[in-house]
Amino acid sequence: MSTRDDRPESDFLNRPVTRRQVLKGAAVVGAGAVGATSAYAMLVRGAARRVVLHDINAAKVRAEVLDLGHGAMFVPEAEIDGSDDVEICGGSDVVVVTAGAKQKPGQTRMDLAGATVDVLKKVRPAASIVSAGGANQAGISWATPMARAYSDWT
Numbered sequence: 001m002s003t004r005d006d007r008p009e010s011d012f013l014n015r016p017v018t019r020r021q022v023l024k025g026a027a028v029v030g031a032g033a034v035g036a037t038s039a040y041a042m043l044v045r046g047a048a049r050r051v052v053l054h055d056i057n058a059a060k061v062r063a064e065v066l067d068l069g070h071g072a073m074f075v076p077e078a079e080i081d082g083s084d085d086v087e088i089c090g091g092s093d094v095v096v097v098t099a100g101a102k103q104k105p106g107q108t109r110m111d112l113a114g115a116t117v118d119v120l121k122k123v124r125p126a127a128s129i130v131s132a133g134g135a136n137q138a139g140i141s142w143a144t145p146m147a148r149a150y151s152d153w154t
Helices: 033-045 058-070 109-131 145-153
Strands: 026-029 050-054 079-083 094-097 138-141
Touching: 026 033, 033 050, 033 058, 050 058, 058 079
Parallel strands: 026 050, 026 094, 050 079, 094 138
Antiparallel strands: none
16 A cells, blocks of 8 residues: 555656645634535545634634534544634635525525625635635635526626
8 A cells, every 4th residue: 555655756647746835724714514514525635734714603613613623533633623703714826716505495596696695705815814714815706606607697
């Protein structure tokens, strides 16, 4: 069985194998199913030394952070934290925005898209300003295609 350190210098296409950069910090805005799974994937891959979750629902964030913490012994070492205060995103190299509105009974997809866009309009600027990653900061937004299309027209 090979380890990370004894991999061959190139793959079968003779392209050099490059070591991936480990981020100092990554923030996930939205602690729902997509946000929690995104944070979990970052932890499993060892993508960041610090992974934080932010959501307006403090109880949900606390529960997700506890769940992630319980599995921490099985993933590369990283700090896991969460809060309902956007300041938790401070210093992150990457901000992943997964926040969105939940569909209500009888609500059309277009109405849901509009509600999701309203949430994103509030969340994105605050998360970007607080994280202060500067020119090296990356932002990733996860939204349904309908919400993305709707936001392009509004």
